[in-house]
Amino acid sequence: MRSWIKLSLWEAGWAPISVFFFSLLLGNIFNVYALFPGIDKTVHIWGGMAITHFFATSIFHSQRIVGAIHSDRQLLFALGLTLLVAVAWEGIELFWDIAFKTKTNHGLTDTLLDILFGLLGSLIVLFFRAGKETARISQQGKDKQLS
Numbered sequence: 519m520r521s522w523i524k525l526s527l528w529e530a531g532w533a534p535i536s537v538f539f540f541s542l543l544l545g546n547i548f549n550v551y552a553l554f555p556g557i558d559k560t561v562h563i564w565g566g567m568a569i570t571h572f573f574a575t576s577i578f579h580s581q582r583i584v585g586a587i588h589s590d591r592q593l594l595f596a597l598g599l600t601l602l603v604a605v606a607w608e609g610i611e612l613f614w615d616i617a618f619k620t621k622t623n624h625g626l627t628d629t630l631l632d633i634l635f636g637l638l639g640s641l642i643v644l645f646f647r648a649g650k651e652t653a654r655i656s657q658q659g660k661d662k663q664l665s
Contacts, residue, residue, distance in 0.1 A: 522579050530575035533568035537561065559635045565607075566600055566639025573599045574647055589651045593644045597637075604636040 541561045544550040551558055573596040581587055587595075611623045623629060 519583060522576075522583055525579050526572070526576035529579075530572040533571045534565070537565045537568040541565070559631065562604075562632050562635035563639035563642070566604065566636035566641075567643045568639075569603050569636075570596050570600045570640040570643040574643065589648075593648060597640055597644060600640040601633070601637060604633045607636075608632055 544557065544561070574592060577587065577592045577595055608623070608629045612629075614620055615623045
């Protein structure tokens with residue numbers, strides 16, 4: 519199990535960590551969110567892409583432990599986990615605002631749009647992963663016909 523976690527973190531952990539620190543850099547050092555309010559949604563798309571890449575990679579590598587998981591289920595599970603992270607993230611923002619009197623949360627519409635844009639990023643990654651999987655299966659079928 520330890521190798522599965524290490525492999526997942528090594529191969530895909532960089533993505534969500536990079537987006538997290540990049541967003542902190544944009545917001546806290548360069549104050550970009552105040553200067554360009556729309557950039558927040560772009561960062562949520564990146565975040566959705568990054569966390570979905572991590573989850574999809576982790577689920578793929580978990581097959582060594584739990585057995586084969588059909589590729590469609592892997593992608594659906596990664597999407598569900600991304601949704602869970604997006605909702606939790608927005609909940610943390612709300613808690614942070616209440617506890618520390620900050621203003622990271624800008625209301626229900628902003629929260630729902632943040633979740634929606636995170637899911638959009640997730641769907642982008644899943645679309646490309648599904649395409650790669652379809653191409654791989656197609657190639658396997660061609661290889662079998664040739665042999």
